[in-house]
Amino acid sequence: MADLVTNVAKGRFVHYGATAQAGTGGAKLVAVVLAASGLPTDDALQDADTLAAILATATEQTAMGRKALAGVTAAVNDTTNSASVDAGDVTWTAASGPATGKLVIAFDPTGSSADSALIPLTVHDFAVTPDGTDITAQIATAGLAVSENA
Secondary structure, three states, rough: OEEEEEEOOOOOOOHHHHEEEHOHHHHHEEEEEEOOOOEEEEEEEEOOOOOOHOOOOOOOOOOOOOOOOOEEEEEEOOOEEEEEEOOOEEEEEEOOOOOOEEEEEEOOOOOOOHHHHHEEEEEEEEEOOOOOOOOOEEOOOOOOOOOOOO
16 A cells, blocks of 8 residues: 555646645645545545545544644745645544544545545555554655656
């Protein structure tokens, strides 16, 4: 299993990141934790066009809850011919519930859209077992996702 950009978001995640950065229409990026038990393959996750499609085959770890990403930035780097989306680390305080397996970052166009309208952008390995302590998903130094020569 690996980190991936979903097929529906390839070439568009910077647009969604910039829209979330601006907060246009209440748009935001949201982190959704998937339970480790019964995870579909990366290929199946990559093919999902909505969060509802992911949740039709995977189980959300609801005890930790969804988190809106803060500090979202989208940037284009003409020197390296790349574009990136970044955000602050995400922390779940006193996390509980079943073991986790994946973290989905989805674009919410209104800030309160139904799962059928949330667009999954990236899926990350996130194997932790909540034990009542804080859990932090550290966004990589290079950013949440980087597109090079795309």
